[in-house]
Amino acid sequence: MEAPKIFESEYRFCQILWDMEPVNSTELVKVCQEKLGWKKSTTYTVIKRLSERGVVKLENARVTALVSREEVQRSESRAFVERTFSGSLPQFIAAFAGGKRLTRREAAELREMIDQYEEE
Numbered sequence: 001m002e003a004p005k006i007f008e009s010e011y012r013f014c015q016i017l018w019d020m021e022p023v024n025s026t027e028l029v030k031v032c033q034e035k036l037g038w039k040k041s042t043t044y045t046v047i048k049r050l051s052e053r054g055v056v057k058l059e060n061a062r063v064t065a066l067v068s069r070e071e072v073q074r075s076e077s078r079a080f081v082e083r084t085f086s087g088s089l090p091q092f093i094a095a096f097a098g099g100k101r102l103t104r105r106e107a108a109e110l111r112e113m114i115d116q117y118e119e120e
Contacts, residue, residue, distance in 0.1 A: 003075040004053045022064045
């Protein structure tokens with residue numbers, strides 16, 4: 001199952017939540033004010049919106065994520081490659097590297113990833 005779409009400001013909020021969860025909503029409001037410059041109402045609006053989409057849960061004034069950081073990153077990465085490179089991972093890697101030479105370690109890590117996927 002793909003993670004629900006999370007917009008940029010929501011992602012910044014989720015990064016804070018993932019680092020703190022489970023967290024009291026009052027504490028989360030304070031941190032969002034410090035780190036994002038949000039008002040209390042903005043934080044609660046985002047909590048409500050993400051709760052409706054199944055991303056977070058607010059229960060007994062405790063906020064927890066229902067979707068992991070890794071799930072969101074995987075979903076967003078796939079959507080980006082699909083949208084920008086017609087789903088071609090080799091085209092993405094070529095564009096990302098942009099003529100930059102890979103280190104031996106980077107090349108070894110990529111080979112290991114490819115080998116793992118071929119085995120599956």
